[in-house]
Each structure stands twice: as C-alpha cells, then as structure tokens.
Amino acid sequence: MSWPRISAELDLALDEDAIIVPELDYRTPFLWMDFDLGKKTVIGQTTGFALGWSIAAAQGVKIAQPDRQVACLVGDGALLFGEIEALWSAARYDIPIIIIVFNNRSYDNERNRIQQQSPLYSKKNTRDQWRDISGWLGDPDVDFVGLAQSFQIEGARADNPADLRQALKRAVAVTREGRPFLIDAMIEQIDRRGQPTEHTWYPQLSIAERRGRKV
Numbered sequence: 001m002s003w004p005r006i007s008a009e010l011d012l013a014l015d016e017d018a019i020i021v022p023e024l025d026y027r028t029p030f031l032w033m034d035f036d037l038g039k040k041t042v043i044g045q046t047t048g049f050a051l052g053w054s055i056a057a058a059q060g061v062k063i064a065q066p067d068r069q070v071a072c073l074v075g076d077g078a079l080l081f082g083e084i085e086a087l088w089s090a091a092r093y094d095i096p097i098i099i100i101v102f103n104n105r106s107y108d109n110e111r112n113r114i115q116q117q118s119p120l121y122s123k124k125n126t127r128d129q130w131r132d133i134s135g136w137l138g139d140p141d142v143d144f145v146g147l148a149q150s151f152q153i154e155g156a157r158a159d160n161p162a163d164l165r166q167a168l169k170r171a172v173a174v175t176r177e178g179r180p181f182l183i184d185a186m187i188e189q190i191d192r193r194g195q196p197t198e199h200t201w202y203p204q205l206s207i208a209e210r211r212g213r214k215v
Contacts, residue, residue: 001161001164001188002196006029009165010033011032015040018071019069020035022042024035051081052082055072059095062095069172071097075102077104090153091152096177098175099181103186105137105141106136107134111134145157155184156170156181156182156184164183164185
C-alpha cells in the first residue's frame with residue numbers, strides 16, 4: 001500500500017478526536033489526515049532520531065486520556081528496536097490502543113541516509129557497486145500478528161486497502177471492549193525522492209558456517 005492510501009484509510013476509520021502517536025521518522029501521514037483543534041491530535045514524535053518508544057508512549061497517552069481513542073503508528077524497524085516488551089504491558093493491564101505497524105520490511109530512512117553519504121553512490125561510474133548492507137528486514141520475515149498473539153493480543157495483517165478497512169473495523173470493536181489490537185499493514189519502500197523503490201539485498205552471513213566444530 002502507498003503512504004497516502006494507508007493514511008487516508010486511517011483518517012476515515014479512526015475517531016474524529018483520536019490521538020495519534022507516530023514513530024515513523026520523517027515520513028509521517030500528516031499530509032493526508034485531518035488534524036485540527038477539536039479533531040485528531042498528534043503527540044510526538046521525539047526531537048531526535050531515537051527509536052523504540054511509541055507503543056509505550058501510546059499506552060501512557062491512553063492512561064492519561066482513557067475516554068479518547070489512541071492509535072500508535074510505528075515502523076516495523078522501530079518496533080524491532082526494543083518495543084516488543086511494551087506489548088506485554090498492554091496485554092496485562094488491558095490498555096486498549098490500536099497499534100498499526102507500517103511494515104515495508106526495511107529501515108528506509110537509515111538506508112537513504114547511508115546512500116546519500118556514500119562516495120560510491122555519489123559517483124556515476126561506481127554507483128552500481130553501492131549496496132545497502134543493513135536496511136532490509138525481510139529475512140527473517142517477522143510475523144507481527146503472531147508476535148502480538150503470543151502476548152494474547154489480537155491482530156490482523158493488511159496487504160491491501162480492503163484488508164486494512166476490515167482490520168481497522170475489527171480494531172475499533174476490540175478496543176471498545178477494552179483490549180489492544182495490532183495491525184500489520186504492508187506498505188511500500190520509499191527512496192530519498194519520495195518514490196517507490198525496492199531494496200532486498202543483504203550480505204549472506206552465517207556464523208554457524210564459520211565454526212571449526214559443531215558446538
């Protein structure tokens with residue numbers, strides 16, 4: 001799914017006065033959602049480039065504002081950067097937030113920043129030698145719905161807008177009943193120009209193959 005489309009679907013499905021807690025680095029859905037006084041509100045993000053805070057922050061927002069819908073928009077890389085344990089708290093204490101994982105199996109911003117600063121990429125005659133060695137997160141392909149379910153949190157995967165609409169409908173119903181809900185929303189990779197791209201190469205390293213004996 002594209003960033004504008006997933007944002008538009010969120011804008012339609014979430015409450016008019018929902019509180020949004022985004023951890024999506026510099027690519028935010030704000031251009032395609034309706035934020036204003038008395039309408040949807042944004043809390044965050046951090047002033048630096050820290051990762052791994054938004055799910056816990058969204059829980060804090062819900063504790064402070066229990067009568068408003070709270071949605072956490074978190075990148076897949078950010079979630080893997082030390083946020084998994086926050087799902088335990090959401091499950092244990094019945095914190096009914098909607099967690100939407102913007103999953104492109106990639107550290108987009110880090111990859112684009114490295115590319116921008118690469119001497120290889122900056123020169124036309126060496127550009128084809130440039131490789132993104134750390135941005136691709138698709139192997140192993142993390143099952144975020146299964147991860148949520150391991151904490152007894154219901155979830156759904158959305159590969160297209162129709163899936164997303166159904167998942168959001170279910171998320172709203174589940175949170176109204178007092179439980180958190182996670183949506184694994186598959187979204188496109190974006191390059192430095194804001195155009196769709198696809199980087200899946202990564203170095204094939206195996207520590208096991210370097211062993212002198214099988215221990």
